[in-house]
Amino acid sequence: MKAVVFTKYGSPDGLRLTEVENPAPLGDELLVKVVATAVNQADHHVLSGSLRFSTGLFWPRQPILGSDVAGIVAAIGPDVSQFQVGDAVFGDLSGHGRGGFAEFVTAPEDAWALKPGTLSFAEAAAVPMTAVTALQGLRDYGQLQPGERVLINGASGGVGTFAVQIAKVLGGVVTAVASGRKLNRVQAIGADHLIDYTQEDFTENGQPYDLIFDTVGNRAVAAYERALAPGGRFVTTAFLPGLLLRGWWPVHRAGQKMVNMMAHPAREDLMFLAKLLASGQIQPVVDRCFPLAEVPDALRYLGNGQATGKVVVRVPAV
């Protein structure tokens, strides 16, 4: 099969489209014919070697990136009980060695859920990692309650475009922060209030928020803290070392809580999101699709901050 592989850490320039052996499903694994996959900032992190303590100290243990996959079950291992050949599925394979930038991939059945019939494969590939991160950040870490004021910093990104919509589903009053040219799109997916970060600093405008969900990490901890209401929570996907110094879920003045979050692939969350997607309560924002051979361009496009929402890769290769 064709796959985009990397054999040493570096930039997207080092990725190559090449022939590799077809994977075969073992035990409880599905063999999935990839129809679409998405690029994530996590692919950049793995590619650059910044996660080398978990992905291989000197060279990458898994040569194929790509966590978010939508495709069709082509074969099943002997212990599979929940899927059959021909099912349309989607999933986040980041806990199973990735491998989405290829024509076929295997992963245990727990990594997959049935694709909502209302979504194209490209739309479905845009969902798993970023939508689950937004859900876990707002619902689990952030404990968002109906009627609360929630600010999404990074609202035009992969995580942020889902966060705006999920926050609305959870009953929040949503303020979205993004760059000016992307605000129209963010408003169209339901944000109640908009802040163009090139014109206004939300940590300086005197508006307090019950929950700040941050995907950028571009402010000092004290600045984020200033924008929290009494009892407010701050959750970031971006990892702020300053929060570690303050301890995990510390109680600050006025009962405020601040945390670096770490999302985990969860099938039950993906199935919960599938229902919201099927009913049209949330929808993926797909900026652009690239063919498999252009994965390096897709990664550069995401890395340059050009995209609004998700960048998707269609398979076949060209």
Ligand SMILES: NC(=O)c1ccc[n+]([C@@H]2O[C@H](COP(=O)([O-])OP(=O)(O)OC[C@H]3O[C@@H](n4cnc5c(N)ncnc54)[C@H](OP(=O)(O)O)[C@@H]3O)[C@@H](O)[C@H]2O)c1
């Ligand atoms: N901790 C976890 O479990 C976890 C899980 C998933 C993702 N992540 C991380 O979360 C981060 C976001 O992921 P993503 O997929 O949403 O990335 P993305 O699609 O590249 O989005 C990045 C966002 O950052 C915004 N941004 C850039 N500069 C900004 C600034 N100065 N002020 C305000 N916003 C700014 C961009 O807004 P404009 O485009 O409008 O400038 C864009 O909305 C990444 O670092 C990723 O690695 C962590």
